[in-house]
Amino acid sequence: MSQSDWRTYKPVLIPPVDNLHEIEVYRKQGGYEALKSVLTDKKRWADPKSVVDEVKAANIRGRGGAGFNAGLKWSFMPPADGGPRYLACNGDESEPGTFKDRKIFEYNPHLFIEGAVIAAYAMEITTIYVYIRGEYRPFIEMMRKAVQDAYKNGMLGKNILKSNFSVDMVVASGAGAYICGEETSMLESIEGKRGYPRVKPPFPAQKGLWGRPTTINNIETLSCVPLVIRNGADWFSSIGAKNHPGPLLYGISGHVNRPGVYELPSGVPVLELIEEVAGGMRNGKKLKAIIPGGSSTPILRADQLDGVTMDSDSLRTAGSMLGTSGMVVMDEDTDIVEVLWRISHFYHHESCGQCTPCRDGTGWLEKILLKIRNGDGETRDLDLLLDVTTQMEGRTICALADAAAWPVRYTITRFRDEFEARCKKSVHALV
């Protein structure tokens, strides 16, 4: 059956099976068979590298935002030297508009655990850390229970499924800091410190947790792995958009009738997603704009959305990014100035403060936008804002500064008239 047509698509990441979060139910559905195959079927999987190759061929593009091929990332791990090696699973999920990984914690935690253990086998990893944002306390507890059950069933710990492969899994709770979703900040946090992103290089594959080789993957990315092993790389890469294939969790929020997380193939047309999947616009209002994949991805006006699909290529052509595929929908009554000010407030609040362009830049963006929002801005402030974004982009330790700059740059260029309408005319325009 083709899984490419979203209208007939059957979910595989969060399928509608009652009590799938229980390990017995998960196993009855064929759960942990992929892991068993990888660990025991030596004809199919000669060595760990064969697993890396299969995952690479499937082209699972990282679901944490950057979209990097997961298998390719795995292949950057240096050869094992007998010392500890780590997998750090990113469940920080703090980008506004993003609320998808929690569905996996809640509905299908063992799929994720199975994927992480397969990844650990493929990269000869000794300990898996699962970092979950502290606000997800209810989900953290669900994950801890699932991990315990996996240990009891011999899917974690020593000699998994009676093979000679052993790995441990630890669930670490964050405590409220968006920046800890940035991969090296997350490593600092797992090490029990303030979440200051690290300067790269060295990259985590060389020096990650406690200076040892470490791979970082998003929760949804790892949850795709058992599906690839079970059904093959070809099956996976035939789903959805060619260059960004596979099942995708779309988080849809804002002014639609049925907001929520929907699992569909990648590459669903934006307008169909809004109209048919999310039940259309609330109160019969007209669509004004969307933010396609979390608050840092550039906003798109309704008139820019014809034929645009939810995958990296199509969104890039349209002038945005897929990000975390958490789409925020805004209707015609939305005050764009107010929205941008709120986004800038968020990034200013979350800047860790290590780099001057980010610490000061996010502060300026918020301050100037607040002034405009309050009706005290001048048109030249808009150019000042654009100037500040130029001084922030690409000049910092991590990408938070870019994430803060993009929305300002693109919202102002795409809704300039609305910003100007809120500003007084400058007596002396900025030259």
Added chain:
Amino acid sequence: MTYEFTKEDLDRIESIKKEYPEVKATTLQVLWVAQDRFGHVDADVQRLVAATLELPEAHVHGVASFYTQYYKQKMGKHVLDVCTCLSCQLCGGYDILNHLEKKLGIKAGETTKDGMFSLQQVECLGACGYAPMLQVTNGEFVNHLTEEKVDHLLDKLRNGEDPEHEMMEMPLRKQKENP
């Protein structure tokens, strides 16, 4: 004030230590144990954590102050974290916050005189599709808020009842099974 961990807390801390190659790494997790026990991690509690883990107080303080979820002072019995970030803003998060400010007679960042409620305005909590929403004392999420739902929640909390876990129905159940 002097604080002490119970035997149960110390056991929990011992098992956390086994999960990490060095003690320092347990800092965040042990601060959680402390906050679960004492309701906050003020300077005295931070000192207890440092002493228990044999780590410098400056380190523990540095960590506690970096993360927003640790309460650095005593809070109300229930802490209401109202999200006003992007999706919640679009769906009326500020109205919910205003309603709570009026109902409780305090501003965001304050605690009611009877010590029952603290009110905070927070950034995205990862429940954007269920906006507007709030979280109760770093625990349960209360989704799809209306003024009535907020009033009902306040009554429940005053009566000593806990908010129950709202399992969010998967929308896909509706589009289940194509024959």
